[in-house]
Amino acid sequence: MRVGGVYFDAARGAMDVIGAATPLVLESIRAMTLPRERFTLCDMGCADGATSLSMIGAAIGEIRRRAPTLPVCIVHSDQPLNDYNALMRTVHGLSAVESFLPAFDHLYPLASATTFFHQILPPRSLHLGFSACAMHWLSTRPCDLSDHVHPAAAEGPEREAYREQARRDWETLLVHRAAELVPGGRLVLAPFARDGEGRYFGRTRGVSVFETVNDIWRSFVDDGSVTREEYARMNHVQYYRSEEEWRAPFDDPASAVSRAGLRLLSLETRVLPCPLATAFSAHRDPERLAADYVPSVRYWSESIYGGALSPERPAEERREILEGFYRAYRDRVRARPSDHAMDHVNAYLVIEKE
């Protein structure tokens, strides 16, 4: 993920996902007995914080209706290398987007750089945990992928290694949340997912985003622009779980998750249309679509592909390879604009601590 506050502009689709999850947040707050001392809400995998500002504002509004002066801690958390300066600029209203902060009193925004694969908050202190478009990331790379950049399209033992890592990671991160949550506390999660028809992010209609990416990189291997080893390192360390996989630890009464007292209240997988493809169907300008679309692909992929190129190549050469890759992608979008769409496929889960 690139840093520096660039996330927001490229993340209109993610904002739609958070918009779709917001009613679940509000319903969860309504269903809770509010604490007397303080309410803690944690956004896990918040990036630069911009996409969740409205959801957090709505959540605080809901709390305020019943508890006008209850202190509310908002913990914005991500990985250690996230851009926390950009995050704090966003939260404190110093960026282009409007923050929830000036609208309410008794708010305490905090930041944590602890990964969600560890416990972020003290035991029994979290009332509402939220996470969007983040918990499909794995804690570790199980193996290189020899034939694809994304495990969702990989096959055989390599795909199985990602599946098994995802199974373990899901349990690990839930057990940590179970320790943090107060009894009656809830999680509202909207991670990337695979639906019952095998659809996932960018693979719902037209050409698949990851097939396009893979195709271009393989042509670069074929013409000698990158090596086979570099291509094999270009992995998205992620896994799009199916409903069955999200549900599995809750369905097993002996799992560590069930024993820790978490239960799944609701789960549904939804497809939300790509805002850029929707805009294209109105403006019909392939140049404009390509100009909007490729930076969006670039922001979530550049660090992965750039990091896979050999450090023995001069920095200028690596930059040129990446520029060539995104030029090739742009050409494909220009040539067949109606084929390109990054629809979001996310699971929406509501989980309660008993």
Ligand SMILES: C[S@@+](CC[C@H](N)C(=O)[O-])C[C@H]1O[C@@H](n2cnc3c(N)ncnc32)[C@H](O)[C@@H]1O
């Ligand atoms: C696609 S962005 C989503 C940002 C925001 N939640 C949204 O929906 O717009 C994914 C974020 O998850 C974060 N992330 C990935 N793995 C993580 C981990 N193990 N712990 C915390 N954050 C993580 C990334 O650093 C990145 O900021």
